[in-house]
Every structure is written in C-alpha cells, then in structure tokens.
Amino acid sequence: MTSKKSILRLARLVMIFSITIGFFSFTGCAKKEPGVYKIGAILPLTGSAAEFGQDGKMGIDLAIEEVNTRGGVNGHKLVVTYGDSKNNPKEGVSIFNKFLATDKPPIMLCTMSSVSMTVAPLADKSKTVLFCIAAHPELTDMSPYVFRILPTTSYQAEEIALLAIDKLNIKRIAIFYINDDFGVGSKNSFEKAFSKFGGEIISIDSFEKDKIDFRSQITKLLAKNPPAIYVPGYDKALGLVVKQLREMRYKGQILAPLELSYPKVISIAQEAAEGAICADLVFDPESGDPRIKEFVQKFRSKFQKVPSLDAVLAYDEIRLVTNAAQKYGFTSESIKKGLLEIKNFPGISGNFDILSNGDVAHHLFLKIIKNGKAVLYNP
Numbered sequence: 519m520t521s522k523k524s525i526l527r528l529a530r531l532v533m534i535f536s537i538t539i540g541f542f543s544f545t546g547c548a549k550k551e552p553g554v555y556k557i558g559a560i561l562p563l564t565g566s567a568a569e570f571g572q573d574g575k576m577g578i579d580l581a582i583e584e585v586n587t588r589g590g591v592n593g594h595k596l597v598v599t600y601g602d603s604k605n606n607p608k609e610g611v612s613i614f615n616k617f618l619a620t621d622k623p624p625i626m627l628c629t630m631s632s633v634s635m636t637v638a639p640l641a642d643k644s645k646t647v648l649f650c651i652a653a654h655p656e657l658t659d660m661s662p663y664v665f666r667i668l669p670t671t672s673y674q675a676e677e678i679a680l681l682a683i684d685k686l687n688i689k690r691i692a693i694f695y696i697n698d699d700f701g702v703g704s705k706n707s708f709e710k711a712f713s714k715f716g717g718e719i720i721s722i723d724s725f726e727k728d729k730i731d732f733r734s735q736i737t738k739l740l741a742k743n744p745p746a747i748y749v750p751g752y753d754k755a756l757g758l759v760v761k762q763l764r765e766m767r768y769k770g771q772i773l774a775p776l777e778l779s780y781p782k783v784i785s786i787a788q789e790a791a792e793g794a795i796c797a798d799l800v801f802d803p804e805s806g807d808p809r810i811k812e813f814v815q816k817f818r819s820k821f822q823k824v825p826s827l828d829a830v831l832a833y834d835e836i837r838l839v840t841n842a843a844q845k846y847g848f849t850s851e852s853i854k855k856g857l858l859e860i861k862n863f864p865g866i867s868g869n870f871d872i873l874s875n876g877d878v879a880h881h882l883f884l885k886i887i888k889n890g891k892a893v894l895y896n897p
Contacts, residue, residue, distance in 0.1 A: 704750030757786025
C-alpha cells in the first residue's frame with residue numbers, strides 16, 4: 519500500500535513538471551520583440567547655431583522614420599536620443615558623457631567644429647564612432663573613430679583662393695572671421711591657400727558670434743582698402759557682417775565658405791549679399807533629379823519647409839550609418855569598418871566616397887548670390 523508521503527511526493531513532482539512544461543511552452547510560443555539600436559545626437563538645438571541643429575534634427579528624424587518603416591536595421595528599430603549642446607563645447611562634453619553612462623550608443627552624431635573638436639578625444643578614448651557636421655581641417659586627425667560629412671575649411675579655402683587669384687584677378691585680400699574653432703580653422707586655411715597661390719593677406723581680424731554690431735571693426739578693416747574680403751562665419755552674425763559691410767559702402771568682392779548660402783544668412787544680409795561668392799555642395803532643392811525631388815517632397819510634407827544643407831547632411835549621415843550597420847552589425851567597430859568601405863554613395867548631398875582618414879570626398883561648386891538665392895557661378 520502506497521504511503522501518504524509517497525503520494526504527496528509524486529503529486530509534487532507532477533506539479534513541477536507541469537509548470538516547467540508550461541513555462542517553456544509559453545516562452546517558446548511568445549512573439550519575440552525586436553531589439554533597439556540607439557544613436558546619440560549632440561546638436562545645437564538652441565543658441566547661436568540653433569538653425570543648424572534644428573534642421574539637422576529634421577533630417578535625422580526623416581531618415582530614422584524611413585529606416586524603421588522598412589523594418590529597421592536587421593530587424594532592429596533605430597532610436598535617436600538628442601542632447602542640446604547650445605554650440606558650447608562644455609555642454610557637448612556633458613552630453614557625450616551622459617550618453618556613454620546611460621544608452622552607451624556605439625555611434626554619436628555631432629554638429630559644429632568647436633563642440634566636435636572637444637568631444638573627439640572622448641570618442642577616441644571610449645572607442646565610440648563620432649560622425650560630425652564640422653569643417654575644422656584637423657578634426658578627423660584626432661581619432662580613427664571620428665568621421666565627417668562636411669567639406670573641410672581647407673578644401674573650401676583652396677577653391678575660393680584659386681577663384682580670387684585666377685579668375686577675379688584679386689591679389690590682395692582681408693580676412694574677417696568668426697571667433698571660434700570653425701572660424702580659426704577657416705582663417706588659417708585661407709591664409710595658407712591664398713599665400714600659396716601668390717596672394718597677399720593685408721588684414722586679419724575676428725568677430726564674436728553673439729554680437730550684432732561690427733561697425734567699429736569694419737571701419738578699421740576698410741581703412742586698409744581691401745579689394746576683397748574673405749568672411750568665414752555662420753548664422754545671424756555672418757548675415758549682419760555682410761549687411762554692415764555694404765551699409766558702410768564697401769564696394770569690393772565678398773567671398774565666403776558655404777555657410778553664406780544658407781537662407782537665414784541671405785535673409786538677414788538682404789541685398790547686401792548680392793554678388794557675394796561662396797563654395798558650396800551640389801544640393802539644390804529645386805533640382806530636377808528624381809532622387810532629390812522625392813527627398814524634398816517628403817521633407818516638405820513632414821516639416822512644411824524646404825530642407826537646408828544641414829538637414830540633407832544629417833539625413834545622409836543616418837543612411838551611411840544604416841548602410842554600414844546592415845552589413846556588419848551595430849557595434850562601433852563594425853560601423854567604423856562599414857563607413858570606411860563607402861564608395862560612390864548616392865547621397866542627397868552628392869555622390870561621394872569616405873576616405874581612409876574619415877573625411878567624405880565631396881565635390882565642391884562655386885555659387886554666387888543672385889536675387890536672394892545661391893546659384894551656380896560660371897566665371
């Protein structure tokens with residue numbers, strides 16, 4: 519006759535077996551949720567470069583939406599966390615460290631030279647890929663983990679200097695630059711290029727990005743009687759400098775990097791921008807290229823505005839990262855490997871390669887401001 523203890527032991531074993539089978543049946547049949555791949559974005563969403571950051575965020579958001587609609591990256595949803603650098607290097611460092619301590623993204627996006635240059639050593643130390651919209655020529659030399667999608671100040675300066683000397687017959691020039699890492703890099707690049715081609719720099723001065731009145735400095739500048747002035751700057755400050763130069767009856771040639779072509783700069787400078795010449799990328803929101811037309815239509819439908827160059831570059835950044843991660847996986851090393859293999863990528867900002875040093879090999883064009891728009895310049 520079976521004892522009471524034996525019966526209880528048997529019942530207990532049956533219960534444990536049933537629970538175990540039920541658990542494995544449940545977990546085996548449950549729908550597995552896709553993982554999430556996280557990207558950090560350090561952008562100037564407020565402050566002196568807010569236009570760049572806000573437009574860049576729109577480009578990122580549109581690209582992320584498209585990627586996730588197509589099923590993400592190898593079945594994983596892409597998510598971007600934003601931090602507002604305010605175009606302040608200290609804020610950028612704080613955001614980078616916060617991202618590293620929380621989401622630990624293998625890649626972060628960054629805008630503006632001053633912030634990118636400050637964050638780059640942290641990216642190198644942590645082996646985090648840093649993909650920048652920044653033009654300082656030394657940026658990508660700081661780490662093999664740093665990439666950049668904007669043409670360097672050196673490349674832009676060479677094109678403008680060559681135009682000035684060869685086509686415009688300008689042999690003497692003044693430089694009036696914005697006082698930050700971008701401006702210093704631009705000034706150094708142009709000074710080197712113009713001197714190399716046989717030109718003479720007759721005056722160099724800087725202006726602050728947060729000021730609105732530059733007339734006293736312009737007075738000193740014009741006392742040198744420069745035939746042309748190279749003005750590296752951006753946003754409101756650049757527009758005001760150009761406007762005040764013409765208000766003070768400067769008749770010479772104004773030359774600048776690609777930031778001069780931004781609609782905000784032109785709208786502030788107004789008629790003063792007419793005839794100014796700058797380096798720029800091929801992107802034209804009114805292009806008849808089907809690829810660009812489709813992008814512009816999507817962007818306008820989502821944000822009710824025409825995409826700026828920063829929106830385009832940020833959009834292309836996400837596409838490049840997605841391309842790399844789709845091939846090799848979502849780690850810093852795999853993204854780095856995939857980016858370095860990019861050749862003839864069909865970007866909205868043009869077809870380009872990524873060079874071994876992390877720079878994107880764009881083709882630059884010269885543009886002139888006519889009737890309030892930057893159009894191709896044909897000397």
